Amino acid sequence: MNVTARVPQKRPVPAWKRGWPWQEGAAGRFSPFKAAILVLLLLPALWLLWRTAQHDLGPRPLTELILQTGTWGIRLLLVSLFVTPLRQILRHGRLALVRRMIGVAAGSYLVTHFILYTANQAFDLDKIVTEIIKANYLIIGLCALTALLLLLATSTDGMLRRLGGRRWQLLHRLVFPAAALGAWHYFxxxxxDIFQPLLIIGFLAWLFGYRLWRWQRPQGATLPVWALALLGLGAALLTVAGEAAYFSWKIGAAVVPRVLEANLNVEMGVRPGIWVLLAATGVTLAAGLATIRARRS
Ligand code: HEM
Known part of the structure; x- marks a missing residue:
């Protein structure tokens, strides 16, 4: 008699049951971390829907929606670019779980931004094309959006398999020029008020610097704390220089000392360059703590 007990075989969970943004792992386990990030990503959209329902968007509601979706889109794009550096600096691998979700959310806000723009032109194709051709900032925005659409279309697991990891990674580096063009369009x-565009340009400078610096280093090596401190200082100085250049172009070179003074005197309000310095200092300190923790364990 065969007494061997039959081991029940676990059936694989079908893809549609495990591919949701709030799930993780091959079994599609519920992830409170991913669910919390998803809620945060949806909040601006819900807030805008609420304001729309309440007729609380001012005299030109469609324009307000265009501005809000553009602003949230570029903010989230920037956050998605920070995920990898922060994962490496803080040695916190789980952050990688939410990078794609944040990128897709940024892309979705920006696609909505474009759709609302076309709605504002009453979906009149002739008018849309003529306006875009006439305005440089719209052409630049469209280039950025085209790159992002390519990334959105290839952001699924299926496309990752089809393209292969190396090619997929190369293609997805397009996010950097897309973000730079998006920031330029914004500027x-x-x-x-150039406060927010300058802030975004400052953070982008830090991100580009980080990528370039890391590119020079052996695979898997983290940047030393001193390099992060230097990078933060460089990005902040570049932001201040950008602000000075902008005002000297708009008003005249005589305004430059006042811009520099405004950056040094926080009583006049914290300028974008100082915010970049503060955020980069926070990251540098966190990197220092993560290094100490890693050495102890
Ligand atoms: C990745 C691509 C894009 C990004 C990141 C982006 C981002 C932004 C941001 C941040 C603003 C300013 C919000 C503010 O001033 O508070 C804005 C404004 C605007 N964007 Fe975009 N945008 C993009 C693509 C496009 C495209 C493709 C179009 C249309 C062809 C477009 C049309 C506009 C218009 C018309 C405004 C100004 C609305 C106004 O002042 O009345 N954008 N965009």
């Missing part, structure tokens, strides 16, 4: 269209 060009802004009418008076």
């Amino acid at each position: 060009l269209q802004v009418k008076a």
Whole structure:
């Protein structure tokens, strides 16, 4: 008699049951971390829907929605670019779980931004094309959006398998020029207050510097704490220089000392360069703590 007990075989969980943004792992386990990030990513959209329902978008609701979706799109794009450096600096591998989700959310806000723009032109194709051709900032925005659409279309596991890891990674480096073009579009269209575009340009400078520096180092090596401190200082100085250059172009070179003074005197408000310095200092300190912890364990 055969007494061998039959080991029940676990059936694999079908893809549709485990591919949701709030799940992780091959079994599709519920992930509180991913679920929390998903809620945070949805909050701006829900807030805008709420304001729309309440007729609380001011005299030009569609324009307000275009501005809000553009702003949230570029902010989230920037956050998605920070995920890898922070994962490496803080040695916190789980951050990688949310990178794609944040990138897809940024892309979705920006696609909505473009759709709302076309709605504002009453979906009149002739008018849309003529306006875009006439305005440099729209052409630049469109280039950025085209790159992001390519990334969105290839962001699935299926496309990753089809393209192969190396090619997929190369293609997805397009996110850097896309973010730079997006920031440029933002900078060009802004009418008076350049605070946020400057902040974004400062953070982008840090991100580009980090990537370039890390590229020079052996595979898997982290940047030393002193290099992060230097990078933060460099990005902050570049932001201040950008602000000075902008005002000297708009008003005249005589305004430059006042810009520098405003950056040194926090009583006049904290300028973008100082915010970049503060954020980069926070990251440098966190890197120092992570290094000490890693040496102890
Ligand atoms: C990745 C691509 C893009 C990014 C990151 C982006 C981001 C932004 C941001 C941040 C703003 C300014 C919000 C503010 O001033 O508060 C803005 C404004 C605007 N964007 Fe984009 N945008 C992109 C693509 C596009 C495209 C493709 C179009 C249309 C062809 C477009 C049309 C506009 C318009 C018309 C405004 C100004 C609205 C106004 O001042 O009345 N954007 N965008």
